[in-house]
Amino acid sequence: MTTYLYEKDLVPQKYRILVANRHDALVRKIAAELDIPVQELRRYLIEHLDMILLENLPARYEMADANADQDDPVARVLGREKYTLYLPILPDAAMDAIFHAVNDRVRAGTAMEDAIAYGRVQIREVLRR
């Protein structure tokens, strides 16, 4: 989004949202799923999501848990829809590329766990970019 001359610094307010009990538990859960440090994830969320989306993260996560990636086990483990459609953390194109790369590795004979671990590393790379 564009920066305004008279823009307020929203970082402290966004941080307060993320450290509320429910949000904090969720951020820790996502950090564990993606295997990245909590502080790093918080910083990423503060930089990339607006205040209302941060407020709505727990509700969106619950919907993702119930409905996202029902048909494909690889997509479910990677969180293909969960982290793009439901929680817009990763860009669609990046997640698609990671998903296809993991699927290619599985088809080529790599063990599922190793392919998923590779996918996780790629997701971390995207988040750190």
Added chain:
Amino acid sequence: MKRTVDVNIPLGPIHPCFKEPVRLKCEAKGERIVGAEVELGYMKKGIERIMKGRPWQEVMFLAERVCGICSVIHNMVFIEAMEQISGILVPPRAAYLRVIANELDRMQSHLLANFSYCYTIEHETLGMYLLDLREQVMDLIEQLTGARVTCAYIIPGGVRCDIPLPEAELLKASLDRIERDMRRYTGMFADGPMIALRSRGVGILTPEAAQRAHVVGPTARASGIPVDCRLNHPTYRQLGFVPVHRADCDNFARVMVRFDEVFQSIDLIRKCLQDLPKGVIRGGGVCKAGETRYSGEAPRGELTYFIKSDEFGRIVEIQIQTPSIMNIEACCHEMIIGVDSIADVTSTFISADPCIACTER
């Protein structure tokens, strides 16, 4: 030669069409909105923090101060959560009286929301008619509970006061009059060609997008998703409640769902008055230690309280998930995106009935 440029349009925090302060930062390409961001923090109360460590007797008053428009349901959900924790039973008469108070609250909230929408699309005449009706409903709330906004009507194990027979008759007569007027105003809205131009096909929220953002209440029901917490409430189940929904997914559908729900509320109140059981209105009980997640249907949708209390009934932990959080988020990231005119941004935003007081709690 004409050139299309990206334009950034900040709306608010103070805007004639917004009931409460919020800042929408819209990004437009020509007249088409391509992105929107919400900035909150203009009326943060920190009420969850204030509630922590206080006894339930204080928290029940704080709960209804989360929102001035839907205070009854905040009172009801908090008390019913405490009743669930403590195993307190509610006498049947009190359960019916709770429904009456809650539905009157829903009526005034929907009428205010539809007034705001009519005002935003500059149909002030219809807006003022609706505001006049809302005042009549507020008078009924005052008659039943003794107050217009912060009623504290619902208490653990019952309600604060009964409805005497003459007042019940007056309530019935008032509902007849309100229903008659409502039919006329709903017809004006539904058949108005200029209203249709501003409302039909504007601010589309697809069922898939609504489901992803966990949209609730009339905003979800206008997108064809028949979710309603009243379906799980024992008293509403006794009354044979069936949610209203539409499949148009636009501003028009959201306003019409609220009109339909006002009629539905009138029917529910009539049914409650007709079948009102005899007996006491307070069963008593003691609030105990425990933890629960309890949801009720506020005028704007699912309102959830996450509560943990100690053995003295003090609130140790509390989190409130208000419906406006989900609805405003979906509105700004789904409905507004792709709107063809800047003028439609405010009307689309208002059609979701955003409550910033609830969101910022």
